[in-house]
Amino acid sequence: MEFFATAIDTLKVLVIALGAGLAVWGVINLLEGYGSDNPAAKSQGIKQLMAGGGVILLGTTLVPLLSSLF
Template sequence: MQFFASAVTTLQTLVVALGAGLAVWGVVNLLEGYGSDNAAAKSQGIKQLMAGGGIIVLGTTLIPLLSTLF
């Protein structure tokens, strides 16, 4: 059981790190869009930022619930 709890913690860390990476990439695209006055890059950046935030929320709320399954 300890192994499963450790695996859930590791999975949570990986999902949150993936979401944070996507959010940072979105901020970079957003700033690049503002710098070059590119509407498409701004749109892409805000979508990536929101998707990264959503993945972080899922990682912090949904993944810990896996440990209560067994």
């Protein structure tokens, strides 16, 4: 059981890190879009930022629920 708890904690950290990386990439694209007045880059940046936030939310809420399965 301890192995599964450790694996779930590691999975939680990895999912949150993936979401944070996606959100940071979105912020970079968003700022690049504002800097060059490019609406396509702004749109892509906000989509990536929101997707990163969603992945972080999934990592903090759904991944810990896996521990109740074991």
